[in-house]
Amino acid sequence: MPKKMLWIVLSLFALSVILVACGGQAQQAVQEVAPTVEAAVQEVAPTVEAAVQEVAPTIETAVEEVQQEMEAPTEEAVEAPTEEVVAEEPAAVDEVIKIGFLAGVQDPFYFTMQRGAELAAADLGIELVTQIPEEWNATVQTPMLDALVARGDLDFLFLAPVDKEAMVAPLQAANDAGLPLLTVDTFIGDGDYAEGPVTFPLSYIGSDNVLGGYLGCQALAEAMGGAGKAYIQNVKPGISTTDQREEGCRQALDEYPDIELVGVDYNDDDPSKAQAQVQAILQREPDLGGIFGTNVFSAQGAGQVVKNSGLSGVVKVVAFDATELAIELLRDGTVDLVIAQKPADMGYLATMMATAYLNGVTSIPERIPTGYAIINQDNVDDPDIAKYIYTQ
């Protein structure tokens, strides 16, 4: 503002202060000088205006510059992102998040997992798209996976791959198509998504199945009195979970020199095939002492044949998976121990981790073990245990 302008304004201000201080006489004085003041104001008004006009563009530019500075990200923020952030761009979360769940097969274990996932979906306000194959088979699950990818509206997918090798390529294709994914219950590769041969799935949520197999067969060996002939009723080689349960069982039986493992059969997850195989081994080994059933249909087949053969309590049975039928066989003494996984927890956690990831959380643990409940005749009615029984 020009110096002259400043002086005029200041002197006018001083004058008005003096006038106020002087009271009545002042008023008369004011009226006398008013025209002069007015003339003075009229005189400087154009200059003031011109001066404002003059500096206006500068002020405006300055304001714009400040605004731009505030919007632009700082040097550090641009350079700082860690490696994971670069991995994949999470989906825009402006519309409802849509998460796909592809199970392994229709059985009480996955129905219970579905209920856990639905509970999480309700809690988190996301949409869940569930698909459950009728048969446990990679040739059935692969086209279902491809169809889920082809929909193009899913933001994330979690699934139980039915074979740890055969499902690597289909999942890689889904991931390459931009669909982030994690596996529940089973894994692909060796399950180590941090250092293993396959690392693109974000996480593996499921039981420690080697431990589960070990606990199951340690209990079987004890129930057999540490001696005799044992047998494993399994599903199909190549399934990460049941392969590991067999491995853990063998480790436990190896600790009992007086126990002989007389056979392992694979029932393709078909209960009637399981029954036929158990009838065959009982004929081949009439003094069989114990059977370990590695999952729902394996244990179901074994338990029903032992019961129907009147061998309840004679041939010891350990069942993996806490279906209502397994619990019934436990209550009537055919089954000695039931190992309950936590499929509802797996479904809930998978939905939660998927949602967290889509909301920008980058530190999703590559491994989330979900633990067990060991059920026997003494604790089967304890509500804290009974809650782990799978619902139909």
Ligand code: T6T
């Ligand atoms: O035992 C579960 C699951 O953990 C396994 O991967 C496959 O079989 C079940 O679904 C039970 O049928």
